[in-house]
Amino acid sequence: MPIEKAQPTSRTLKRLRLLALLLTSALLAAACGGGDSDSDSGSEGDESSCQVDVLNDVSEPVEIVFWHAMTAANETTINSMARDYNSAQDKVAVSLVNQTSYAVNFDTYRNASVADRPNIIQLEETALQSMIDSGTTIAVQACVDAAGYSFDDHLPRVVDAFTVDEVLWPMPFNISNPVLWYDGAAFTAAGLDPDDPPETLEELRETAEALVASGSAGFAFDTSASSFSWIVEQLLAKAGIPYVDTDNGRSGAATQVQFDSASMVEIITFFRDMTADGLAVNTGSNPDGTANFFAFLADPPASMTINTSAALSSVLQQLPILGPHLEMRVAPLPSLSLPDEGGAMVGGAALWLPAEKTAAETAAAWDFVRWLNEPQQQATWHIGSGYLPIRRSAAELPEVATAWADQPAYRVPFDQLLAGTESVASAGPVIGPHTLIRDELVSGLERVLLEGQDPAEMVSQFEEAANELIADYTRRTGG
Amino acid sequence: MARNAGRPSSLESVSPRGERRPKPKRSVGRYTLLSLTAVTLLLPVWVTVSGAIQPYSEVLDYPASLIPWPLTTEPIREAWRIANLDRYLINSAVVTVLIMIGQVVTSVLAAYAFTFLKFPYRRALFALFIGTLMVPTEVTIVANFQTIRSLGWLDSYPGLVAPFLAAAFGTFLLRQAFMSLPREMEEAARMDGMGHLRFMWEVVVPLARPAIGAVSVFSFLTAWNQYLWPLIVTTDPDMRTVQIGLRSLASANLDELNLVMAGTMIAALPIIVILLLFQKQLVRGLTAGAVKG
Amino acid sequence: MTGRRSVYSSREVSLAFFLLLPSLVVFGLFVFYPLVRTIWLGFHESDFFGGNRVWVGPSQYIDVLTSPDTRNSLWISILYTLLTVPTGLAAGIGLAVLANKPLRGMSVFRTIFSSTVATSVAVASLMFLVLFNPSVGILSQVLSWEVFEHPGLLNDPSWALIAVSAATVWQNLGFTFIIVTAGLQSIPADLYESAQLDGLTPARQFREITLPLLSPTLLFGVVVLTIIAFQSFGQVDLLTQGGPLDRTNLLVYSIFDNAFGPSKDEGVASVQAIGLFGVMAVLSMIQFRILDRRVHYG
Incomplete structure (x- = not known):
């Protein structure tokens, strides 16, 4: 090579040292950067932070995200129900993300950063203990208490399934047998x-x-x-x-x-x-x-x-x-x-409310899961999916009676869940x-x-x- | 760059020299064998395509038929509608092009430094580059996932692209190409008072175009086909690449396999077209190292 | 290039620094740092959400690397390599030799033979998922062979890995065809001419000229395909999820499953990843030696 200077200058050396420093520090950071901010699991579940009233004061719809795992006819039904909900009121706008299966939904949730977690996640009963221990969610009991919500009309086994130590953790939603x-x-x-x-x-x-x-x-x-x-x-x-x-x-x-x-x-x-x-x-x-x-x-x-x-x-x-x-x-x-x-015990899934969301988002999430539990919604959901109506008054609605007369199969799992001890x-x-x-x-x-x-x-x-x-x-x- | 006599520049030009036209009788046998092989090889493709263009009731009908009838575009339209395929294809295209450009640029720069510049620890640094070949993505997924997550880059183009913006293989191939350029050029450029950057841009890059083309197509193909990394760093359907989109389509519609077949067909088409267009570069990229030059 | 005396131009050194910087930043952040961090994570155990990380020490390396699960995955990966590499190369040679005649329309066959290079692992795997499916699959219905019936190849412990390998071989066929064809092209034609003059049969020509002169290409193919085999993941993810009875639980799938699946055990996954690094390091060194010797542009 033709053009060369004779001596390495001190500037060169400095740059090299800088380079070496950069690389070493990257390596060191690996070892020292142990105290993570990237993954967290709080120590205890937070049961006391559901202010259902804040929704009264919002001027624009609160946007919330719902990760579900419904496919085929069930997905079509949940999508149309969410559209109904969004157009029926102007406080909350829910958007749905299909994670295709409960397993994927749960894995994705556990791997996501706190900020990426949804406002509502649908998980099957197997996630119960693990979710409670994770401390990443609000017990729905907090909202139930704050709203004075009553489960008297619900099938007892459905509520029992998601209650541990008298605290209801997720909101029941899609129950099957x-x-x-x-x-x-x-x-x-x-x-x-x-x-x-x-x-x-x-x-x-x-x-x-x-x-x-x-x-x-x-x-x-x-x-x-x-x-x-x-x-x-x-x-x-x-x-x-x-x-x-x-x-x-x-x-x-x-x-x-x-x-x-x-x-x-x-x-x-x-x-x-x-x-x-x-x-x-x-x-x-x-x-x-x-x-x-x-x-x-x-x-x-x-x-x-x-x-x-x-x-x-x-x-x-x-x-x-x-x-x-x-x-x-x-x-x-x-x-x-x-x-x-x-x-027979309940199968299916329930809706969890992840913690560390704003009060308005939590209230909005509660509003949506509460809405999904209303008799009319449970009837729509039952007929459109095959999941059970989880409250008695839903099962007494005329459209359910018609559907059952038309297709007796829909009634079998409901009766099964009421049978037994x-x-x-x-x-x-x-x-x-x-x-x-x-x-x-x-x-x-x-x-x-x-x-x-x-x-x-x-x-x-x-x-x-x-x-x-x-x-x-x-x-x-x-x- | 000297023409490489031993290297096929495209599949079309791959033809043995010096053989006389074979006798017709033997070529009938060979055509038969070729056709049978081709048919066998294309069977999975045929099954997929025929499943995608007939009604599902026909697909499920016993016994199965290899001739799709009646024909319908319904599965294709339905797969397109439910699977968000347009979004996945766009994501894949963006991610792939960004990775390709990134890799080519960083590789050209690094290869230039390793070839034309003298600096301390050059050999050690080059060894360090090559050393990264020992650490494929699969080894570092756990830690890299955590890095991307703490950067807040899950479900984003930066998260999909950043880890792949440098390539040891590309640097290595380009360095080989640069080293084969005639020495006199460099001297002539110096005589003309050309700086390094101008020399790189105006002389080296144009002359090494075949090698750069090979590196580009190679990195395009690898990036497009990525599976594990996009699977891990995307949760939002709007950010999935087409490979992961196909995975979701398949897991959500195992009861409607004809939609899966239609989605597979749609996902495969663009890349087949692109590779047919860039066959020459692809062959060069894939065979780098396979053949004694 | 030029002399070996250590004389550097400061302008060249600083230019080199800036030219290398982009690559070094990427490698530093996404190759070297995570490698060290993975080693570090291997000394730790965390809960099912990746939190509450505690030091458990080097014993975890010993436990995990000698655990039945890791040993099984390593063994499955080796079996899978043995199932995919020789067959893949043999099929590639077969196709390349078959297509290596100057016949009319040969370019159509060459394009078909190389076409699977355009299929991604997802595309190829889903095609085979359909093919192997006992309900809709062509195989179960056209060939009435019992293994294709329920529960099907992919659920049969003795066939699942073979089925996954078949999908892999098919997907890699385009690549092997292309490299072997290129290898055939590099064999000087006059060798065949003189062989023909000596009256060598085509079979002997293949054995005595083609194979020996193709050996560098084949060596390259073996190494690259072995690396591909040890990195394989998508096939298993789409076709078998590691089952049945872990018979298709390849090393990378096991790492993924431990790190991101239901057991979410980052420590265990990290140790396995370091094990994989050991394997890859050896393979890459071999690959680089070959590359270094063979690649010459011009």
């Missing part, structure tokens, strides 16, 4: 009475045998955590068996699982034998067990499945196009061999690592179905793993 779905036409073809669906797992097996004998594939089930593990919890709740200790996690943090091992073995063995004997189709892991419905359209078609009632509108809307030959009906969840001493079992378990335990259960099921593990061995392995997850959770949350 698992039901037995079956094709009445296939029943008739197999010489079975479509008005007399199986009521126990044993009868379910006998029915499947008759169906298979007449060319059906029998019963369809999946191995998805959000569907299968939930149904197992429901079967146990219906028999009155709590899932974890400390009164199903409601009188203190759960320390270990405490379901009746024999009943769990009965359930797992049932699914294994059904599959092995060619009476059931395993559709594998798929979101919310949606593939079970498609198994009704396969060749040979499945004719029964257990799935959430929340799919009612989506399935009934698609049926005339995709499966006009099917006569889809629903019946209550079958029982274990034990007597029903509990009741209120107990800690029917209120449902409260477990910190609830979703992880659900994942663990389907892993166990897969070991049994696909690798031939013995159900009893699987259940004891599952118990051990679940207890370890609870211990990990307790340690990591500083308990």
Whole structure:
């Protein structure tokens, strides 16, 4: 290179030192920058900061964001309800963000910065303990108290489900129940009475045998955590068996699982034998067990499945196009061999109000979730989705009566939720690592179905793993 | 830059030299084999496209048919309507172009310094650059996510773009290209009293255009196909890139797979068109290092 | 370039500083700093929201790196590499040799063979998701082979990884086809001419000329495809979410799941990420040696 100066100057050296300094400080910052501002979890939940009155004084609509996880017909319905709400009043403008599933919604929430958190988030019951411990939300109880709101008209089990230590944390909204779905036409073809669906797992097996004998594939089930593990919890709740200790996690943090091992073995063995004997189709892991419905359209078609009632509108809307030959009906969840001493617990989700929002935003969020709980809204929601009307007066509205007369399937999950006995079992378990335990259960099921593990061995392995997850959770949350 | 005899400048020009025209009998066999292979290779594409242009009831009908009938544009219109695909495509385009420009600019600057300038620790710094190849995004996602979050850059173009504004691979390729330029040019430029910046802009960059083209297309393709990072730093549907948009479309509509197929088709089309246009540069970028020069 | 004496022009040094600065800032902020921070995070445990971070010390490195989950993920990643790299290259060679004749219309076939380079991991994976789907999938209905029926390939512990690998091989095929074709082009044609004069059969020509002279290209392909394999994530995210029974839980998916999924365990994810860094460091050093030797423009 032609042009060169002879000596490095002191300026050069300075620059180099600066460069070195920059790089080193970047590296050092990594080690020292430990005290994070980027992630936080407060120490305690804040129960006392809901000023519902501030909304009276706003001059412009308060803009709030609602993260939900509704898809298909349910998404269409929630969108139109939000539009109705926005046009019906001028204090609040809610905008919806579809996070596509509860799991994604919860993960996204936990990863988001405080500022990015929405004003309302829809999470399933599994998030209860974890959300309370996070200290990132306002207990809805604060708004309930401030507004003098009454739950007298609500179904008790719905409110119990989201209440821990007499504090209601999220606002109930979309409540579902698992039901037995079956094709009445296939029943008739197999010489079975479509008005007399199986009521126990044993009868379910006998029915499947008759169906298979007449060319059906029998019963369809999946191995998805959000569907299968939930149904197992429901079967146990219906028999009155709590899932974890400390009164199903409601009188203190759960320390270990405490379901009746024999009943769990009965359930797992049932699914294994059904599959092995060619009476059931395993559709594998798929979101919310949606593939079970498609198994009704396969060749040979499945004719029964257990799935959430929340799919009612989506399935009934698609049926005339995709499966006009099917006569889809629903019946209550079958029982274990034990007597029903509990009741089906609520499924579905509730609406949380994240903390660290302005008073006006919190009041606006409360106003929207309160509105969604009004009888008229619950009726609209019920008919447009298949989720239950969660208060009695909603179920008494004429449009609900018409819908039920028109399509009796809608009534089944509602009656199921009123049946049985209120107990800690029917209120449902409260477990910190609830979703992880659900994942663990389907892993166990897969070991049994696909690798031939013995159900009893699987259940004891599952118990051990679940207890370890609870211990990990307790340690990591500083308990 | 000297023409590289061994390097194909495009797929079209890839043709072996010195072989006589094969006998017709053998070429019939080869055509058959070629066609069968092509059909097999395109089967997933065909299934997707045919699913996207017929009613869902037909897709679900047993037994399945490989001929889509009756035809409908309904799934495509529906996917376009519900999936926000236009927004995703715009986001992807913005992010990809920003990353591409950023990488080319920083790589040209750095490669120039490494090639034409003398400064202390040059070798060490160059090794440091190359060392970043050992640390792919996957290794640093946890910490980088926290950085972006504390900067308040989640759900923003800066958050999607910033970590990728420099590229060791691009710097490396451009340095190789710059080093191959004739020495005399530099001397002539000095004689004319040309400064470094002018020399870079007026001589080096135009002469290294093929290499810059290769780096551009390569970084375009990588940026467009990014999956993990945009998945982590976007939660707002308005900020998702097309890859992540497809993921949401798929997870929300597993019960309507024909919409997923339609969305997949729409998402794939623009990039196929762009790559057909820039085939030459793409081949050059991908084969850099594959062939002895 | 020029002499090795350490004489620097201050103008050149400061210009170099400014030219390198943009890259250095980006690398500093998004490569070196996070690398150190990841190591640091590996010594910590936090709650399920990423808060309340406490020091747990080096034991976490030992625990996580020897845990069944990490070992499984590493093993799955290796299996996946073995399933995708040799098959991918072999398919690439097959296609390239097949298309390496000056026939009419060959450019159409070349374009088709290289076309999958334009498919992203999301596009390719969703195509295969549909293909493998037991309800609507063509495979389950046209080939009535039991593994394609419910619960389907993607839910079958012995087939899921193979299915994911198939999607990967397909997606990478365009790339392997392009590099092998380029490799074939660099083989001097007169070698084949003299081989033909010597009466070598095409099979022997392939074995004795094509393969040996293609070896640098193949070596490059092996390294790049291995790096791609160890970085793979999207296929698993879209097709199997790591299941069934963790049989497709690739290392990067495991890191992602631990860091951002339900267990939200940043410490564990960080340790695994450092493990991945070890693997990548070795692979990149090999890659760089090859690059350094082979890339010459001009």
